[in-house]
Amino acid sequence: MNQRFYSLDVFRGATVAFMILVNNPGTWSAIFGPLKHAPWHGCTPTDLVFPFFLFAVGNAIAFVLPKLEKMGQAAAVAKIVKRGVLIFLIGLFLNWFPFVRWEEGQLVGKSFHDLRIFGVLQRIALAYTFAALIIFFFKTRGAFYMAALLLLGYWVITAMAGDPADPYSLEGFWGTHLDRALLGENHLYKGEGVAFDPEGLASTIPSIAQVIFGFLVGDYIRTKGLGFGAKVSDGTSDTTRGDTGGLVANLFVAGVVLWLAGMAWGLSFPINKKIWTSSYTLYTCGLATIVLATLIQLIEYRGWRGGWSRFFDVFGKNPLFIYVLSGLIPKSLALIRIPNGTNTEGEPKFTSPLGWFYEYVCKPISEKPETGSLIYAVTFVVFLWVIAWWMNNKKIYVRV
Numbered sequence: 001m002n003q004r005f006y007s008l009d010v011f012r013g014a015t016v017a018f019m020i021l022v023n024n025p026g027t028w029s030a031i032f033g034p035l036k037h038a039p040w041h042g043c044t045p046t047d048l049v050f051p052f053f054l055f056a057v058g059n060a061i062a063f064v065l066p067k068l069e070k071m072g073q074a075a076a077v078a079k080i081v082k083r084g085v086l087i088f089l090i091g092l093f094l095n096w097f098p099f100v101r102w103e104e105g106q107l108v109g110k111s112f113h114d115l116r117i118f119g120v121l122q123r124i125a126l127a128y129t130f131a132a133l134i135i136f137f138f139k140t141r142g143a144f145y146m147a148a149l150l151l152l153g154y155w156v157i158t159a160m161a162g163d164p165a166d167p168y169s170l171e172g173f174w175g176t177h178l179d180r181a182l183l184g185e186n187h188l189y190k191g192e193g194v195a196f197d198p199e200g201l202a203s204t205i206p207s208i209a210q211v212i213f214g215f216l217v218g219d220y221i222r223t224k225g226l227g228f229g230a231k232v233s234d235g236t237s238d239t240t241r242g243d244t245g246g247l248v249a250n251l252f253v254a255g256v257v258l259w260l261a262g263m264a265w266g267l268s269f270p271i272n273k274k275i276w277t278s279s280y281t282l283y284t285c286g287l288a289t290i291v292l293a294t295l296i297q298l299i300e301y302r303g304w305r306g307g308w309s310r311f312f313d314v315f316g317k318n319p320l321f322i323y324v325l326s327g328l329i330p331k332s333l334a335l336i337r338i339p340n341g342t343n344t345e346g347e348p349k350f351t352s353p354l355g356w357f358y359e360y361v362c363k364p365i366s367e368k369p370e371t372g373s374l375i376y377a378v379t380f381v382v383f384l385w386v387i388a389w390w391m392n393n394k395k396i397y398v399r400v
Contacts, residue, residue, distance in 0.1 A: 005063075005221065007295040010309050012056040013316030015049060017381055019120075020326045022046045026358035026376030030369035035377075040170070041270040043283065050120065050273070051210055051284035052291075053319075057128050058214020059292075061135060062222050065215075068136060076136055084129030086400050087320070091121025094327045098335060102350075107335070116197070117187045118179075121324075123199040123207055131211035140219055147209040147216075151278035154205045155269050158277075170194070173275050175202025192274075203276035213258070213285040217251065217292065224250075248301070251293035259286025314388040321398035322388050326380075330354055354380075 025031050034045045068076040095116045100107045135143045163172030170176060176196050179188055185195035225247050262271065262283025271280045298304040315322055330352075337350035340359070351359060354376075362379065363372035391397070 005225075005300075006305070006309070006313070007292070007299040008056070008059055008218070008221070009316040010299060010312045011292050011295055011316075012053075012059070012319055013312035013314065015052045015056055016315040016319045016323055017312055017385070018049045019053060019323060020384060021377050021381050022049060024326065024330065024377050024380045026362050026373035027369070030373045032370045032374060035374070037273065040274065041168070041272050043271050043273065043280065047273040047280075048284055048287060050123075051207075051281070052288045054124065054127055054207055054210040055214035055217075055285060055288040056319075057124065058131065058211040058216070059218035059221075061128075061132055061211070061215045062218030065135065065219075068132075077133065080129060080132045080136065083400055084125045084132075086125075087128070088122050088125035090320075090324060090400070091119045091125065092117070094121060094324060095119055097328060098331050100335070102335070102337065114186050116189055117183055118189070118197050118199040118201075120199060121320075123204060126204050127207040127211045130208045131215065134208070134212065135215055140216065143212050144216060147212040150205055150209045150212075151281060154202075155278045158202075158269070158275070168270055168272065168275065168277070170196055170274075173202075175200050175275060178202050196274075198274040198276075203274075206276050206278050206281045209278075210281050210285060213281075214288070217254070217289055220251070221247070221296075248293050248297045251289055251296070255286045255289030255293060257286070258282050258289060262286055311385065314385065314392045317392045318388055318396075318398050320400055321391075322384055325387065326384055 022035050036044060037046050038044050068079065096110060099110050101110055134146050138146055158174060159167050161174035166172040170192060179197050179200040180195055188195040189197045262279045265279035265282060269277050269279045271277060271283050273280055299309060333354050334352045336353055338353065338356050340349045340351040343349050358376045362376040363369065365372055365375055
């Protein structure tokens with residue numbers, strides 16, 4: 001029987017939708033607080049989006065692992081590494097795209113000298129590749145111990161190799177200096193005002209554990225909920241088969257334990273997305289497990305399906321493609337310059353089609369600039385949903 005875990009599709013799709021929402025405001029100068037990242041220590045709703053996606057990546061590994069094991073070691077390793085390399089290269093391509101930029105009224109080429117090497121897709125690639133290899137070779141129990149070792153080891157290294165005065169600060173974090181030494185400041189993110197990459201090498205270590213925990217939860221759902229949510233002859237969802245009695249309860253308890261463990265660990269190793277602390281990993285894995293358990297209860301057991309679940313479901317069918325598209329579209333349209341008045345010195349100003357849409361359609365809707373910025377972001381998500389819906393309707397699924 002071909003199993004269908006619809007709640008996992010919705011979870012993955014919702015994560016992609018919110019990733020697009022928080023990455024595409026009308027203007028970065030006007031954003032509601034929950035849609036911002038924490039300045040440093042702490043965790044906002046936006047800080048949950050990326051770890052939730054890595055958690056979903058781990059869920060997916062649980063369902064493809066049996067196929068990988070049947071392929072044989074050499075073929076499986078080659079497939080895992082190939083997929084990781086392709087995702088990394090796509091991320092690099094997205095960073096470099098569209099290869100030109102406007103400079104003093106002319107289009108000039110973007111030099112590799114200033115290209116950011118890391119990014120969201122690059123982290124997904126590295127975390128997926130190492131987690132999948134660990135899972136393949138060490139199996140479920142061994143993967144759990146490896147995840148624990150990665151989190152504990154990262155804590156020890158961060159505390160000992162960083163600045164003794166404050167090893168968890170931006171300049172005190174050992175990963176900051178590692179990335180600068182290996183890659184050079186020109187190839188790092190500058191969003192903090194200095195060369196520092198929140199998707200750098202060092203903080204990739206605990207993100208591997210994030211994927212492994214996602215796998216452990218996905219593997220539990222796959223094995224204990226065998227047949228759960230599979231389609232039967234009348235087209236409805238059969239939730240009577242498999243170990244369904246304690247599935248949600250056990251997931252919820254596990255989620256609360258991880259969440260509390262992350263909170264407790266955060267007292268000594270602060271919860272921090274930008275250096276992806278071990279406490280942050282446990283904290284977000286716990287919340288992801290709780291959310292997933294809730295979705296299973298509502299969707300699979302109570303049958304609460306409808307427009308809301310179908311909206312997120314289509315994002316989950318082509319998650320990587322839609323995420324990449326959400327980056328390609330604004331960057332492509334940014335090359336189109338629309339006259340937009342003059343500056344204080346009388347020189348002409350320009351905006352892009354999307355900038356024009358925000359400025360003259362979304363922004364005037366409310367006197368509160370944050371509202372217009374959010375309306376723009378929601379509109380962009382809906383636009384991409386239409387594309388995702390059309391692809392799903394045509395059975396077009398882009399796989400890497």
